[in-house]
Amino acid sequence: MKEGKFSKNQLRRYPIYLKFLSNLKEQGVEYVSSPLIGEELGYSQEQVRKDLQAISDEEGRPKKGRSVSQLIDSLESFLGYRENNPAILIGAGHLGSALLRYPAFSSMGLMIKAAFDVDPNKIGEMIGETHVYPLDDMERLVPGLCAKIAIICTPASVAQEVANLAVKAGCRAIWSFAPIHLSLPDSVILEEVNLASSLAVLSHRLDSLLD
Amino acid sequence: MKEGKFSKNQLRRYPIYLKFLSNLKEQGVEYVSSPLIGEELGYSQEQVRKDLQAISDEEGRPKKGRSVSQLIDSLESFLGYRENNPAILIGAGHLGSALLRYPAFSSMGLMIKAAFDVDPNKIGEMIGETHVYPLDDMERLVPGLCAKIAIICTPASVAQEVANLAVKAGCRAIWSFAPIHLSLPDSVILEEVNLASSLAVLSHRLDSLLD
DNA sequence: TAGATTGTTAATCGATTAACAATC
């Protein structure tokens, strides 16, 4: 795989290529061209070509395109889907429980080793295949799990606090689903999934459409 | 409010400003400057100034900044949080159920009027305050609900199919949480929340950090 | 007043798109 700089938008597209190519492979398709992928996914053919060039181990073949299997290999390896990334989840409420039961994470290399909550009714239970521990045990347990990623699904009011605890316990990346912006040291990766932001994009475009 | 063009990234920032400003207001803060907001949220002061100028009804005051309450008003009105947007949800599994129980949507003007599923165990039940109907009833019920937004939480394998049904039933916007890219007519708004994309950004940056 | 902040205009930066020769 080639090295290089990848923009946020570009990184976001890779899993979408991968999903599309996996479906193609299931249908028995062996080669695919950039214009076809672009057509199906709503990207320009130039963009697809550049994106795939940047991560593929093999060159494409003029007139034929690229090998679907080889692209899948390159994408899975680039995205780290063949690694084991231990993670913890904090806040086993409705959303947290849904994520704990989401089977696709393990195929993406994300292994949620433990969940933490303060609710006595949840502590000690299993959600999916994950055990729920008291939040107070986090600092003690995280080092042994080698978890570098903390998934935060708490209410906004405590999200900053538990993020700080996760960093203190040794996590280097925070994946936050809490509806509030977190402030963390630059040495920590922060990725926020903000439903309000997503809805804002949708509503604004819908308003324009219905005018 | 001023008219103008808003980029996707810009639209995503507005709910984040709003949340931050709401917290400021709770603390009794009356005026706030763009440099302060930028500092707290990790944006440049120029960007904050432009973003707020574009949606604010009042001008800022040199040396003082902008009125927190007035900004909140402008943001809520711009984001449509004072409207009632009827919506439906399709696929009442773990994630769908979590969204049905998410109380913040109503404060964002999003009213989920009905949920649809094919699982006989779920049909007829209430999840949160929403009734679950058979998927087959969708086309009949949506017009009466005036639902223009369909929230899709089904498995990838059926997401395209139910999206098509929602459009046929009269929905003009699809908010999809299914892990697959959907293809829809240009006349329909599509906003996809793709966890794999978000994780890809996080993992790539974590890999760079740990190298 | 002095100085912080505003709003506006210009410059920069980076991503996307276009153009085109090379290749099977």
Added chain:
DNA sequence: TAGATTGTTAATCGATTAACAATC
């Protein structure tokens, strides 16, 4: 061969950042 697709280089576009006069 002809033509579709590739990879590369150049042009365009748009968002962000910088510069600066205006203002309380």
